Each structure stands twice: as structure tokens, then as C-alpha cells.
Amino acid sequence: MENIVSTLVYILLFFSTALYYYLSKKQERKNKGRAKLPPGSMGWPYIGETLQLYSQDPNVFFAQKQKRYGDVFKTNILGCPCIMLASPEASRFVLVTHAHLFKPTYPKSKEMMIGPWALFFHEGNYHTHLRKLVQSSISPEALRKLVPDIESIVISCMETWSSGLVINTFHEMKKLSFEVGILAIFGRLEIKYKNALKENYSIVDKGYNSFPTKLPGTAYHKAIEARKRLNQIIREIIWETKEKKILDKDLLGYLLNYKDERGQTLTEDQIADNIIGVLFAAQDTTASILTWILKYIHDEHKLLEAIKIEQKAIYKLNNRGKQPLTWAQTRNMPLTQKVILESLRMASIISFTFREAVTDVEYDGYLIPKGWKVMPLFRNIHHNPEYFVDPKSFDPSRFEVAPKPNTFMPFGSGAHACPGNELAKLEMLIMIHHLVTKYRWEVVGSKGEVQYSPFPVPLDGLPAKFYKDSTNQ
Numbered sequence: 001m002e003n004i005v006s007t008l009v010y011i012l013l014f015f016s017t018a019l020y021y022y023l024s025k026k027q028e029r030k031n032k033g034r035a036k037l038p039p040g041s042m043g044w045p046y047i048g049e050t051l052q053l054y055s056q057d058p059n060v061f062f063a064q065k066q067k068r069y070g071d072v073f074k075t076n077i078l079g080c081p082c083i084m085l086a087s088p089e090a091s092r093f094v095l096v097t098h099a100h101l102f103k104p105t106y107p108k109s110k111e112m113m114i115g116p117w118a119l120f121f122h123e124g125n126y127h128t129h130l131r132k133l134v135q136s137s138i139s140p141e142a143l144r145k146l147v148p149d150i151e152s153i154v155i156s157c158m159e160t161w162s163s164g165l166v167i168n169t170f171h172e173m174k175k176l177s178f179e180v181g182i183l184a185i186f187g188r189l190e191i192k193y194k195n196a197l198k199e200n201y202s203i204v205d206k207g208y209n210s211f212p213t214k215l216p217g218t219a220y221h222k223a224i225e226a227r228k229r230l231n232q233i234i235r236e237i238i239w240e241t242k243e244k245k246i247l248d249k250d251l252l253g254y255l256l257n258y259k260d261e262r263g264q265t266l267t268e269d270q271i272a273d274n275i276i277g278v279l280f281a282a283q284d285t286t287a288s289i290l291t292w293i294l295k296y297i298h299d300e301h302k303l304l305e306a307i308k309i310e311q312k313a314i315y316k317l318n319n320r321g322k323q324p325l326t327w328a329q330t331r332n333m334p335l336t337q338k339v340i341l342e343s344l345r346m347a348s349i350i351s352f353t354f355r356e357a358v359t360d361v362e363y364d365g366y367l368i369p370k371g372w373k374v375m376p377l378f379r380n381i382h383h384n385p386e387y388f389v390d391p392k393s394f395d396p397s398r399f400e401v402a403p404k405p406n407t408f409m410p411f412g413s414g415a416h417a418c419p420g421n422e423l424a425k426l427e428m429l430i431m432i433h434h435l436v437t438k439y440r441w442e443v444v445g446s447k448g449e450v451q452y453s454p455f456p457v458p459l460d461g462l463p464a465k466f467y468k469d470s471t472n473q
């Protein structure tokens, strides 16, 4: 029996390899006479180089490939042929100047989990309108008004850390960024709704990166069920908001008020998908960078002292923290601003993004065939010594001079660039202010290792102990 099975496996392997080479040759013949594909290797039939990518730090994989093949190279990940782009010019080509030749692309299972109407899956009119609504809800004018509420969230989250017990910093930062996300979307939301959203969203969050199967009991199936409940909760909030006829200038207000050229409003599904989409885009990204900031400034003692001087001057002006921070004060924290930019560069939490060629495209003499994925590699650009001298060292002073064009893209670029970047930076500024003026913290047992969840985060979420700084009482 064993022999029969292994013979069958060998036959299957033989035929699938033969088929793979036949299809590759056919593609090569088709490409003859046209621009050539970039250098690189496509790995094994079907799985491509997926194992090499995921069996190590993905950034090592990208960096090795770039060293061997240059800034534009091909590979195959999860059965998808990809072209990776590690130069500022190539990223600009795909994301900005020739963006119409590429479309956003996400695995179907992720699209279903977030909701197919979320703006990042779309292009054209629908995308433009939805994007404007998100941008209006977190415009500088709107953010100015949010400062006191964000500050209250930061203060109350930090209060719970200061017991001297070891906390998982990333988990705590996720609580913080979730609360701020809810605030930006709904304004002040009734606690019963907030708790219901929190409970179900955390189930979605746990299942999001698990294997997509409809088998009951699996993390993915539980997440799909929780996602349905989230729709129902958002529906109830919509009905109640409409009943009260108070349409605030938060994201929900903008979504409910919207009418297109033909007077058509958004459906409840469209509203729910975009709310979950924004929450999803806002939570782990911001929590990850907040965690990195805490680590970087913990490791750089001199820098921490300099940040303290900047922040304590504001703290004293505010009657030792008895008066709230103002928007104007958050606009005038020059060193802290540079620390944030350098943290975004160093951590490069969105290491790359995906697009798909909608037609055959030629770039710099290379062919990008229709249907292939393209991946601008932000992290490779942020860590290239040609653009950032001594890229492994944490040096906020490098941002005293503006980076060269298209070399600094922590929030992406072009039509899909992050609309939440100013909100995220505001959270960072307020968090740093309260952290360095009122707390001391010790990182427990971290040796600088990174884990991917899926954003890079210090190992185990950066376990740390926090203490109220008695010199400030």
C-alpha cells in the first residue's frame, strides 16, 4: 500500500513539474520579441519561493534578492508570479504616475472578512468619494477637536499600566488605538455598543490571519460569524443615529450624509464595510508603531533625556499636566516629530504593498505581464544607505533635512496613500508626551527580536513594566 501511494505521489509530482515547465515555456514564447521579464528566480512549481520567504525574516529574503538581482526582480509567492520593486522611481511608477495600469489586490478571504465595499478594494468614482469622506472626518480641523478626547484615552490607558506588573505593550497599544479608532468613527459611542464592537472585533482580529476554512470551530469560521454580528451592531447604531437625527462630523456622520450625483445614498452594507475597514487599517498599524517608539526611546538614553526636556517644558506650561494639551502644542514638538519619522522609517511596519497589472506594462525595459502582482518594497527603500546614511542606526536628526523625493513612504503614496496618517501621528505625539513626562518604564527580556503579527512587532509584544515617575508628583 505504502509503495502504491509513494508511486502515485511521484507520478503526480512528475506530471505537475512537466506541466509547470510547459506553461513557463509557453509564456516565454509569448513574451518573445517583447520586453524581457526582470531577473530573479520563480522557485518551485506552484509554491514558488513561498517557503524561503516565510521560513525567515521576510526582510532578509527581500534584501538578499535585491543584492543579487538589483532593484527590480521577479519571484513567485503563494502561486502568484510577482515583480518586486525596490527603487523609489519604480514605486512612484506603480503607485503614482502609472497607477491606472495597476489595481489593488487582496486575497478573497481577507476581502470577505473586512467587507467587499471597503474603500481599499476599489478604484474610480466609488473609491474617490469614499476616500474624501474618510479624509473629511479626520481633516486637520476635525483632528484639532479630537485632541482632548484622544488625550483622555491615552491617560486612562496608561493609568492601567502603572501597577509595576509586566504588560504586553503591543496588546495595550491595541486597546489604545481601538479606542481612538472608535472615537474617530462614531464620536462618543454608548458603552453597550462599544463593548459589543470590541468583543466581536477581537474575534475577527484573531481569525483574520488564520487558514480560511468554513469548518465550524476554527478561528476563521468564528471570525466570519463575529463579522456578521458586527454588521448587525453597526446597523443598530445607524438606526439609532438616524432616529436621533443628530449627524455629527465623525466618519459615521459623513457616511450617512453622503449622496452621489444621482442622489443615491450609501447602503448599510457599504457603511458597515467601510467602518470595519477603517478600524482594521487604524488599529494594528498604529499599535505596532507606538510599541516600536517605546522600544526605540527606551534604548537611546540620551535621546530620551532630550525628548523629556522638550515635553516637560510643555507639561510645566500646562500647570504640570492639570491643563489639557492643545492642538497648537502638538504642532510644536520638533524633536518628538523627528523621533516619530525615524521610528516610522526604522520599523517600516508596512514593509511593502501589492498591486496587480491590469495590462502588459513595460517599465525600464522590463515586462510586467498582465495579471502579475507588483510589490513596491518600502522597507528596502527606507533601509537603503544610498537614501538614508547608516540605515540601521536610530538617528532622528537625519530628518532635519527632507528625504529625497519618493524615498520615504511609511504611509504609501498616490491615490491609495494612507488618509489616517495625521491621526496616527497625533496619537503618537500625545502618547509620547504622557509617557515621558509621567512614567518610567523597563523593557523586560527583549533582545531586539521581531515577530510578525502580521506587522513587525518586538518579540512577545515588548513585555515591559511601567512606574509612575515620583519626581513628577
Ligand code: HEM
Binding pocket: 119, 120, 121, 131, 134, 138, 277, 278, 281, 282, 283, 285, 286, 289, 349, 350, 353, 354, 409, 410, 411, 412, 413, 415, 416, 417, 418, 419, 420, 421, 423, 424
Ligand atoms: C502608523 C500607522 C499607519 C500606517 C503606517 C499606515 C500605513 C498605510 C499605508 C502604507 C497605506 C497604503 C496601502 C497601499 O497603498 O496599498 C494605508 C492605507 C490606508 N490607511 Fe493607513 N496607516 C496607518 C494608520 C491609519 C489610521 C489611523 C487610519 C484611520 C483612519 C488609516 C486608514 C487607512 C485607510 C482607510 C487606507 C486605505 C486608503 C485607500 O485605499 O485609499 N491608517 N495606510
